[in-house]
Amino acid sequence: MAAASTESTITASAGASAVAGQYTVTVDALATNHQLISQAYTDQDTTSIGSGTYTIAVNGTTTEIAVNELTLTGLRDAINGSGADVSAFIVENDGAYHLVLSAKTAGTDGAITVTPVLAGGTAPAMVELQAAADTRVTLGSGANAITLTRDGTTLTDVIPGITLTLSSASVGKTATITVSGSNADVRTGVSAFVTQVNAFLDAVTQLSSYNADTGETGVLFGNSRLQQIKGELLTTITAQVGGLATGMNSAVQVGIRLGTDGKLAYDNTVLEAAVNEDRERVVRLFSTMGIATSPYVSYLSSTSETQVSDAAGYTVQTTQAADRARLTIAGGELPETLADDETLTLNNQTVTLTAGMTRSQVIAAINATSADSRITATLTGADGTGTGNYLTLTQADYGATEYVKAVSTLAAGGTGIGTTLVTAGNPGAGNVGRVGKDVVGTINGQAATGVGQVLTGSEGAAKGLMLQVSATAPGDLGTVTFTRGVGGVIDRLLEYVTRAGDGAISNVQTTLDANILSLDDAITRGEASVTREVARLRMQFNAMETALSTYKNQSSQLANLIAGLPTYSLG
Template sequence: MGISSPGIGSGIDVNTIVSKLMQVESAPLADFDKKSASYLAQVSAFGNLSGALGSFQGALSPLTSLSSFQSLSALPSDSSVLSASATTKALPGSYRINVSQVAQAQTLASGGYASTTAAIGLGGSTTINFALGTVSGGTFGLAGTTLGAGVKTGGLTPGALTINGTAIATDGSTRSARLLADAINAKSGTTGVSAKAAATVTSATLFGAAGASSFGTVDTSGGGTYALTVGGVTIASQAAGVAAGAAGSIDAAALDTALTGDTAVTRALADANITVSGTAAAGTLQFTNADGSNINISEAVSGAVTGGIGNSGTANTGSTTTAISSITLESADASPITVGGTNPAAAGLTAGVGGAYLGAGFTPDPDRTAGSIVIDTSNNTLQGIAAAINKGNFGVTASLVSDGATGANATPNHLVLTSTATGASSTMRITLSGTNGNPADPGLVNLLGYDPGGVQNMSQKASALDTLANVNGIAVSSSSSSISGAIAGVSLNVSKTGSTSLTVARDTASLTSSVNSFVKAYNDLNSQIAQLSGYDAATKTGGPLLGDATVRNLQASVRRQLSQQITGLKGNLTSLSQIGISFQKDGTLTLDTGKLNKAITSNFDDIAGLFAAVGKTSDSKINFVSSTSATQAGDYAIDITTLATKGSLTSAAAVPASTVIDSDTTWIVKLNDTATAASTATITLPAGTYTPSQLATQLQSSINGVSGFANAGWSVSATVGTDGKLKLESNRYGAQSNISLVDDTGSSVSSVFGGATSVDGVDVAGTIGGYAASGDGQTLTGAAGAPVAGLKLTVDGDTIGSRGDIGFSQGYAYQLNNLASNFLGSNGYITSRTNGLNQTVKDIGKQKDALSARLVDVEARYRAQYTQLDTLVASLNSTQSYLTQQLAAIAKNG
């Protein structure tokens, strides 16, 4: 193909001509671009509007809740002692709070072991049962032995005893258990330990043994005298010259006469705090001093005397016997006590760290979880036991702690158990039982056996404590560091012991901030609308959305809602103007703070209704929960036809006074069964003999100890009714509430419940405003398509039929929030408008592409046409040149 250069032969500028023609032909492309740019500018503008409306909705969202307007502040004077929060149910006031104890969890530790992986015990299969409950009676501390004999005469030397690192002030005058207890108690504020002296009791064999008297008749006929004193009180005396058996001689019978009834001797002994038991004639005479003071029994003899204590017919040269007692240490918070000093043994104590419950009992708490694990050859190591406990997830966690001891015989490893919950009722009791009639493995018993009312093989490192406080003179307690209910509507979160005042007041600052947030949110939106759809007379330019119907609709809808009074609102306030909010000439809102403050003072509780969705019921047992954008404001009567109930299982007959649960007893529990694995679990009941209340407690704790149930928020209560029947009841209301028990191993379910059948729960049923409503447990929700659609109530109480009414209103923030939702979202007006604009831009693009494609053909046609013209003209020019040459030649030759 040859090279083509249009215009060379003809002189016609074909390229320029075609280019000029194509400029004319392609002129519409620029119009398409202008239209597309205009629509894209509107898309961008709607994006800005959407963002502004989203910000507006975000600012409104928290204002749709009552708590944003009815909050109260709770400010302590000492925030290091506690923090506090108040709900709308709180009452303004001032409170004085003293915290004397902060809740903590119990911690137990085992003795030391050389290895964490070595087998413990013989490997016999042993079930370890954990129960949580409270300790009753008794004390936690150390029981000492009788003070050393040298204390009677020499006292307790300074520095001989320290408690929890504090030296007890003792000296040569500290010669009795009472005086030692006084010295210890003088330091209790520092040590946290108090002491009690045991009663001092004289020897049981001093005046005889086995019923045989060893008090010989006193004989002073040889010229001597005799006097018997007890604790400084003379109980018998005999002058010189009195023969044995003669009138006035002292024998066992005479002593008993002097010590019986209201005598001068008994009155003197009582004044000395000494009581008498037994008789001298029977050889059982003893003297007791309840306060722990020493009792000195002395025979004062002068001259020749026979008879007396342990003496019959032989010379008596006098005697002195001193009875001394012991002390018991008590820890104020049931924590271990450290005993030290240069001679603690003289105080009847052993150096070291220790402590146990003394004379206490244990009561399982039915509201605390219980559980069990099985230890055998597969897991009978510290590591295996700890893993099994943690996997059980029944309120106790296990860890392994090393005390760092080294050496060939070191045993540094300890199993440490901690209750997952705080509170006095989270104290552990750990019992062990064997399987198939075999006893529990003794190695595991030595490791884990712990009963506050019995053997305590583990040592308590921290006791389970409640938080104890005094609020305006009223003692209160809580199982956690939080206290609620002591002050109506106020929750206290305790950090440490101490005193503080608490001021509960209306949080007017938060309310004012919420109102200002509402005004600002509207003004920000209004400003953005003005920028996007307004007209600037100075520049004679309009915003990208000038005259747009969607924007006009939005602006008009917002202003219309703000200008209307709220319907269905029960209270003194129904419009924004009543709290100082009004429109200005430029369309913005302004707030008159003086008017707002006046409204806060006189109508604090009503302000929330201007902004939030409010439902006020006339029946206190029915509560408004929530609503939807479909719920219409108004007053609606409430009628209940069926009350919600819980699923239950009740024994067919009264439970006997004692029920024996065999070893290896496991039952399958189905709770709130919805055919899911989470609804079914296997529980273990510890072997033993149970009273009805004990059996109820054990069942409730065992079922509630199932982690799957706890994670779902499910639990049961177990009670014994006045008819003696045992009842298990789910905490859940409604048709999905149920409970059943099935035999697995050991004692059968029927041995406790007989032929009982379970009863499923029932959903609440009724109408709202005469319109249908659906029930789910205690929740009643208005059906779709009715004015009450989405109106959700919780129904409590025990009355069916008419239950009053509910006044439902939608505040401005709530209404505008719903309005914003109608414009935003995948089906909103703005989204639809934006989608339409984008589609228009696409259509313009298609038209532009079509025109561009057509222009290619037009250009090709032009080029073809002008190329042909160029060729024709070039040919004519060539012919002209040829003819010219020929004519010129002819003329020359002619």
């Protein structure tokens, strides 16, 4: 089970793969939906926006809408009926009407681009009403904390096995997530797993059914691919899981078996004994996990391309540790109290300081805006380390793309920042700056991509394996043993089955679509053939009618000729 210390604003639930412990999560920002708004119109159902096309692009998908003298209301309805990933509505304000587009997908993935090609009317000129922003959370605390961005408010991959649900009240809050091991949770998870698999098997049976009495069939009766998927699923569940020790590397060993009815069943006694003996091994049997030998390496996630490691695991080596950008104002110590009012701009965020503020109050005022500026203030030595009375500004996030920018309204005195912009990379005379760095290294001896503290395998067996590396110095960081349990293998199978374009279901759909097109083409050809045959028969009928009429005329003429012949009598 999982519990959050700020349960009213951040809720946490644990799956079977959750690892017992305490985790600190700070919600820095919540994802927002991108919104655009038009200029004001005096009406919504009279003024024409013109004719042409109105194109909407969201997350790589483009939808083109044909426009023919539509009004604002007509365009709204056309957008909502187009299937575009936006909602359109009209807002009235003091007799003025505005068209608003709101992305259905939260975060930067839902950013909207509109391209109107309209003429002959008053086309809507859209401007941004609300920017698209991702959820931003900080995992951990202190110098080694990392900041992650996600596109929603339900987060499933921040802490492995934990689902975090956020609300608007979560922003700025820090929660301690406590995950406690519970054998009952594991048993419940296995039971739910069996139930869900059986529900899928029931669906397959229904879709492929045949009733000999009525002749009725399921919609996918006779589809061999459906039966293959069913077989692959059952084989996956009962097969041995690579990378796990003998004795706990198959679902059969925890009491799961295939019943005579073709569905899964489990022996609760066997499951209970297995969980009581070694809960963590049962969890690993069903979960996708990475176990690191170094305390400075943590498993974050993987992809369907990541391969299971052998018992030795994947080696992790770094040649550069991640670091955060830092700027120390070393021209002089921060005054005990400020003599003048001063306004700072730190990473485009304003901090207002007033005369009489103490050092600690200045530090607190700067840190009060950290959620937005991503800068924290401390008092250090002149070189930015240790203790002292020099103002040091440190970027909250690790990485080469992170930065510290500072400027003040005071040319001299006060914080000492000055009216000339100073940065971690260009600290100015007398100051000390340090740019941020991405971790650089390899996983399994092959290339990996570093972004901040996150190192991701980019080729080979470890491709897609994502690790957090919190070490402050480069070197050999041991190994990570990656295993893909029954649940992970099924996820991989379902990813292939449901994948757009070349997945199993997509291929079946393509085949069915091709068959439908072929039948449509056959029907069209058949209809054309019938039409030609009808035309031929009509021509023959008309020709027969003409010939019959001619024969009737000839018969009439012959009758008249015969009637006009002289008659003779023999006497």
